[in-house]
Amino acid sequence: MTTTTLTPPDPDRTDQAPARSRRPRSARAGGQLHAGPVAYVVLALFTIGSLFPLVWTAIAASRDNNRLAQTPPPFWFGANLFDNLELAWTDANLGEAFLNTTIVAGISAATIVFLSTIAGFAFAKLRFKGRNAMMLIVIGTMMVPPQLSVIPLYMMVAKLDWTDQLQAVIFPSLVSAFGVFFMRQYLIQALPDEIIEAARMDGASSWRVVWHVVFPAARPAMAVLGMLMFVQTWNDFLWPFLVLTQTGNPTVQVAVAGLGRGYTPDQSLIMAGALLGTLPLLLVFAIFGKQIVGGIMQGAVKG
């Protein structure tokens, strides 16, 4: 009964309000100066510098190995791209690696998003004893280098006999202090207190509030956080490298790194592997780049 009176207005209100208030674009556009030609030249140089190594990965992957051992290096695409991609795919067992990485990154990202949203909501909107101290701990954990925990984690994994198994990679990456911080920042602005109070007046329990008010309001931020965490987990190297061997259940990064470790490395093959390992994320960036940029900038502003 309450559900029906509670839910309908919420998505409407919450979907619109935050999207506007989140970007103070109008506030800054007023007195802003136009960029001069020098600015465009500098930007062009940085853009080329950012993209060139990626483009050149594709060029190198499209050549045969001998052509890479010549001066000047190739500047344009050759004919071997698809052969090399296919070879890298089979040689490094990239198909399985892609599946593994998708599973790991998917589970991690989904869990992080869920846990960060409920914790971020509590920190943003609920009053409870020890809230500030706990938030300080969350921020503090962002400063602790993950490398420190590698050795005991390895011992735990060895004891559980999880070496070479995907759960060894999944479990340590289920939480993110950044995620909690990010969702808190977003929900402080995006979720008006009145909506929560209204839901409370209707007798909604905390879970009901989370499900019917917080989640709809947080959806844009959840999507961005999900993508950020997916990228991060997909690219994670140290821990998977330690617990997953090549022959076991490699993630894409472990498999790609393995390509470079042969005795007589075939450079164009390595580049093909590197290209394959990066391509899915570059596609995600090409499609959702704007949202991801907005998300990073959103998470950067501290309150």
Add this chain to the structure above:
Amino acid sequence: MTTGHDTAAAAPSKEGGAAPGRPPGDPAAADKERRRRARLSRRWQRDVRWSPYAFVSPFFLLFVAFGLFPLIYTGWASLHKVELTAPTDMDWVGLRNYTRIFDDEFFWNAAQNTLTIGIISTVPQLLMAMGLAHILNYKLRASTFYRVAMLAPYATSIAAASLVFVLLFGRDYGMINWALGLVGVDNIDWQNETWASQVAVSTIVIWRWTGYNALIYLAAMQAIPQDLYESAALDGANRWQQFFHVTLPSLRPTILFTCVVSTIGASQLFGEPLLFDANKGASGGSQHQFQTLGLYLYEQGWVNQHLGRASAIAWTMFLILILIGIVNYVISRRLRASS
């Protein structure tokens, strides 16, 4: 436990919401109704009181299991002899692991390399990021395009990026030596010369993170109120003066934040030097010329199989970071006090 129970109170509270609509019946029913409401309201209060803890506890439980406990356990393991082959057998050795690594010249070499690479990667990176952010803060055509393009390296993995840069930095056929050759510079052996290899490793780091930091600065710049600039302009400040007297002071907390994060990142450098090595080992080049502490830790723990010693390295790194953090804090307080 209580929290789990209380969050389960969701279903009954639905009835609570419906209850006011019910017509009043005989006294006994009214009494029953009152008791029921009191119970519901107690449950509701408990829910309000405890659910925040339910919402934050998964984070803290997982953090304790996979962050805090391992951190402390690393300290414990660093006081023991533990071998990779039998990670559960621990023999107490006191501080011997620490004295052993402090006596090891490769530890000091790695520490020095980490510091050098950290500085030559972080300083230019943050300066460039600041300049970029300043430009991006102007009104621009296609501003989203530049932002996304500059963030593309962030989407590239360490593995892929390092492998590409190995080729670009190749001694005989690398693109960078070829380009330098055009302006008359002799081929540089980027993998074997000490400073050159450190510059090369730093380049990978700079390439991956400059755009990301630029976005963070940009976000902070956009949060600066416009009237600060307007009043500065009224006082006759030109663009440069505005940048130095309005933008930079307002960004101080963000700059400190990026410094801390970059310092932590630099102290842990691992994948880049590992994959930049032509011999594919953990030694950081034939002469250990770019072996970082992260790589040294890996070499001790996983190549030489001394997990106890690796733990001691990890804790030493942690203590150094805490020291840097304290220095950072003191400096920022001084800065705040002086302004």
